[in-house]
Amino acid sequence: MRLILTALLATVAGAAIAQEVPLPELVGGSVRTSTAIAVPVMPGDVIGRQVAEVIASDLRSTGMFTPLGPSGLPSYSVEEAGNPAYPSWRNAGVAALVSGYIEPRPDGRITLACYLHDVTAGRELVHQGFAVTGSDWRRAAHKCADLVYSRLSGQQPYLDTRVVYVAETGPKNNRQKRVAIMDSDGSNHRYLTIGRNTVVTPRFSPRGDRLVYVSYIGRKPRVLLYDVASGQERLLIPGDHITFAPRFSPDGRDVVYSMAENGNTDIYVVSASGGSPRRLTATPGADTSPSYSPDGRRIVFESDRSGNQQLYMMDADGSGQRRISFGGGRYASPSWSPTGNLIAFTKIAGPFRIGVMSPSGGGEKILTDGWQDEGPSWAPNGQFVMFHRTPQGAGAARLYAVPIEGGSARLMPTPVGGSDPSWSPLNN
């Protein structure tokens, strides 16, 4: 009997010890470095080199990768796109490989087949094909770059997007300001307004098919709605009102904006298809720069009701107004991130800087270090903020983009000076 008892107790003790023994743990490095990725010329069509160049450029712009190629890399056949010689690429010193091919389609379009390989592990990570018209090959290249970025970062894509901004030309005392639109890599640039009136703050609709912007008509700021496909535009609020700082609601049905009346500036909302405006604030002072939360239930805005510019929060119906910025200096031009967890702003404490904070006002983090950085706009994946930087002294403002996880700001390629950028949603 004693033997049985001893055995039972030993089993209990043994099991207890086994339960306590933790599994060994391997800890990865988290090295802040860019990944070397090969982007050789894609076979199948003469545009294969240009496609690879666009993909490499897109990947470089993320700050996550050091692309190699297409120049200087060996070519490969269509058959090898999905089955590359991994040891050869390993010897080239890259961790990943973007391969693919371009194939004509019976309907006259082309298919870009895009493959991503983990060279170290010797396996394909993802592949996808994109069919476009021949003239739209850049779109397919952006889509391929987005596929690679998403798979290797865990983030949503953002490279196949457009940017609208205010293109600035001419001397400072006689500057011409026009609304311009371009792909996020600077290609396909064109002007949407002719420059007769000064324009500011263009903003995309949630589907990217319309814009709202402010045009100084008869020296009065007025909000205009613009249809990107047709070029048609109309006043948001008929009459002679001073309106500015417009932004679409997340469902695209409404536009929230500021209107100055009787020496007071308040925030209003109106249907994008017309109708009577509804007043959301009624406090003495200037309430402006409203920006909806992604769920459309709250609005962050800027107000000087406390004596200087600070950020405030309210429910979408105007109730529950409360201040959320309490750091030193002034805060302006808030913009709610598409992911909902951050608000970007311009902080004015000597220089102008771009920062982010949580919607409750905590966790403030300054992202830029320029002399005058302002006008933040979010990439659709919520990982980058675009803004305009005005250099100290002479010189035109230029557009920059900065990652919210830290890193240097990257100059956006625009043919002329630019301000007030707005990043489009991901293209369809």
Add this chain to the structure above:
Amino acid sequence: MKMDRAEWTGTGAALLFHIVLIGALSLSLAHVSSVPEPPAMDVEFVEDVGLTSAAPQTVATPPPPSQAPEIGEAEPVEPVPVIQPKPQPSIVPTPAKPRPIQTKPAPRVSRIGSDFLKGIEDDDLAPRAGPAKPAAPTFSATARASVGQAILRQVQPCADRQPFIGEGANQVRLTINLKLARNGRLIRPPTVMGMSGDPDLRAKYGDLLDDQVRRIFADCSPLRLPAELYDTPNGGWNDYTFTYRVKG
């Protein structure tokens, strides 16, 4: 045989302990979030890498007609058939490099010291018949810990090279299982048995952490481990489980 009062008390206590222990283990296991085993890869892990290709041969048939949708829609692309496959040792084609042997004393007293690999060549790791038959080795907790240290020590240089993934990735922890051949090569890719951490972060970073583990073991294997502990009556390093996370 009649039990006295003390024996009854002891038996009762032991049974009670069993019930409590079974309950606790059941509750603990119930909280382990597991993920389904990933589908088999195309990459074949082989024990012996020769000069001929071990990669699966694909049939050289013409690709199906392309049916890509308009841009923005995901179009599945069939893998391109290989017409002239090249020799492609799928994983671990590099010869084993000499690894620094650490002589740091193990935290626990062990019959197998942390330097048990010192001076042993690859060939010596294979089990061989000896003139005297020692006592059968057992995969005790101490031996398990020593093997764990040896595995981590050998792959740590490759783990250290892994790039930063993203904010919050360090809050996700994977439980990884290795199936190893006697020569220290992987029989199949490291398999994710479970994942802990915030569900959103797991969804965002789980695949990327899995990628890292695969890269680490592709780059830092075969492992050199004591042959006698490969497969013992109470376990061995042929089937080894550990956890993986990244630094904060």
